[in-house]
Amino acid sequence: MDHLDTRTLQQLDAAHHLHPFNDNAALAKRGTRILTRGEGCYVWDAEGNQLLDAFAGLWCVNIGYGRKELGEAASKQMTQLAYYNSFFQCTTEPTIQLAAKLAELTPGDLNHAFFTNSGSEANDTILRLVRHFWAVQDQPQKNIFIGRHDGYHGTTMAGASLGGMKGMHKQGGLPIPDIHHIDPPFWFIDGGELSEDEYGLLAARRLEDKILELGPERVAAFIGEPIMGAIGVYIPPRTYWPEIERICRKYDVLLVADEVICGFGRTGEWFGSQYFGFQPDVMTIAKGITSGYIPLGAAMFNDRVAGVLKEQGGELAHGCTYSGHPVCAAVALENIRILQDERIIETCKAQTAPYLAQRWAELGEHRLVGQARIAGMVGALELVPDKRKRAFFPERGSVGGVCRDNALKQGLILRATWDAMLLSPPLIITRAQIDELFEKAWKALEATAADLGI
Numbered sequence: 001m002d003h004l005d006t007r008t009l010q011q012l013d014a015a016h017h018l019h020p021f022n023d024n025a026a027l028a029k030r031g032t033r034i035l036t037r038g039e040g041c042y043v044w045d046a047e048g049n050q051l052l053d054a055f056a057g058l059w060c061v062n063i064g065y066g067r068k069e070l071g072e073a074a075s076k077q078m079t080q081l082a083y084y085n086s087f088f089q090c091t092t093e094p095t096i097q098l099a100a101k102l103a104e105l106t107p108g109d110l111n112h113a114f115f116t117n118s119g120s121e122a123n124d125t126i127l128r129l130v131r132h133f134w135a136v137q138d139q140p141q142k143n144i145f146i147g148r149h150d151g152y153h154g155t156t157m158a159g160a161s162l163g164g165m166k167g168m169h170k171q172g173g174l175p176i177p178d179i180h181h182i183d184p185p186f187w188f189i190d191g192g193e194l195s196e197d198e199y200g201l202l203a204a205r206r207l208e209d210k211i212l213e214l215g216p217e218r219v220a221a222f223i224g225e226p227i228m229g230a231i232g233v234y235i236p237p238r239t240y241w242p243e244i245e246r247i248c249r250k251y252d253v254l255l256v257a258d259e260v261i262c263g264f265g266r267t268g269e270w271f272g273s274q275y276f277g278f279q280p281d282v283m284t285i286a287k288g289i290t291s292g293y294i295p296l297g298a299a300m301f302n303d304r305v306a307g308v309l310k311e312q313g314g315e316l317a318h319g320c321t322y323s324g325h326p327v328c329a330a331v332a333l334e335n336i337r338i339l340q341d342e343r344i345i346e347t348c349k350a351q352t353a354p355y356l357a358q359r360w361a362e363l364g365e366h367r368l369v370g371q372a373r374i375a376g377m378v379g380a381l382e383l384v385p386d387k388r389k390r391a392f393f394p395e396r397g398s399v400g401g402v403c404r405d406n407a408l409k410q411g412l413i414l415r416a417t418w419d420a421m422l423l424s425p426p427l428i429i430t431r432a433q434i435d436e437l438f439e440k441a442w443k444a445l446e447a448t449a450a451d452l453g454i
Helices: 006-016 024-029 070-081 093-105 119-135 157-162 195-212 240-250 270-275 303-311 326-343 344-361 399-411 431-452
Strands: 034-037 044-045 052-055 111-116 144-148 179-182 219-224 254-258 282-285 297-302 369-373 378-383 415-417 420-423
Touching: 006 024, 044 378, 052 431, 070 326, 093 111, 093 297, 093 326, 111 119, 111 303, 119 157, 119 254, 119 282, 119 297, 119 303, 144 195, 157 303, 179 195, 195 219, 219 240, 240 270, 254 303, 282 420, 297 303, 326 344, 344 369, 344 378, 378 431, 399 415, 399 420, 399 431
Parallel strands: 144 179, 144 219, 219 254, 254 282
Antiparallel strands: 034 044, 044 052, 111 297, 282 297, 369 378, 378 420, 415 420
């Protein structure tokens, strides 16, 4: 492949590439940033700038960039058997091994994997198969899913409907029928004078109110991210998820954990449900399963749900050409081996995550930061006009982009959602790199305050 200069690449990109979640007209005028290589926690752009990637790509490069073992695993599998499908009573060895490994890793009796290409497709899958689960038990009316306003479950028709992003719902006639939403747990704005634990119970009981409003005989499942990522890293109080689980059990509503972001060590546990102490019936995973090196997702089902689907469900009229792709499965197995053999998650939980939390709290002392929230290796700085008040800027979203750009000038990648600066570094980040992150983030906050005249 011929390597082109940056300006030529930007022109070709503007002419032929529609970017997700971008104003493509504005991007074409500005010119996209082109990344050329990565190593560990760093990436380099086409202009040679080195950037500390404190967002791990898109929440996903858990073992860091440049691990040759994953490329070697892909190459070996491509040479041996580049592809075969899982239709027609067939599959491949890596696919089987990965399903067994996931059954071993996921909590409780989540022993059954259905493979997809992404987290969005995994959430499409659970919508169809959970409804099928109830229908074959002579309860076709039990088909309503409850999600949360501002939740994110992907961009497909079902995934975007399960999520509660109003901006997404405006495009494409969403949500599709029989999907409802409750308010999310966000104590910083919504908690009033309640303690966080009191608020966690109140927020969870919104689910019970909604189930009773709709009728328990109609509600199939509740879906939620253990930590709501894309909207701004909303970390619920510790009381929230156990109460959600209690309510689901009371009304025989399946509990679905969307672990696309939280899975594979992001919270310092293998899965976010373990961090918060609840047991899902269904789990969706992607991102960290391959550390983003190759696309792969899965839906995990417990013994109860899978038993009904296998024994009473007949033919599962659902699947993808690349479901359980052998190359993707081989890469996932190697990624999981690295996580296990190098004890990356254990080191994160015991050593680096506590140090990151300490330094993140120090950033919380900045005059622009109203709350510094963090769990394991995922967090947010909520930028506010007045530290003494829990309130957003009058024009919400006007400051986050400024701070993001100031961070980039310092050689630091953070994501901005509204006016929250989001953190999700590779799990291999060192204490020295956490110090570097702190220094660059502090300078970005100072530059932003100067831009605002604060």
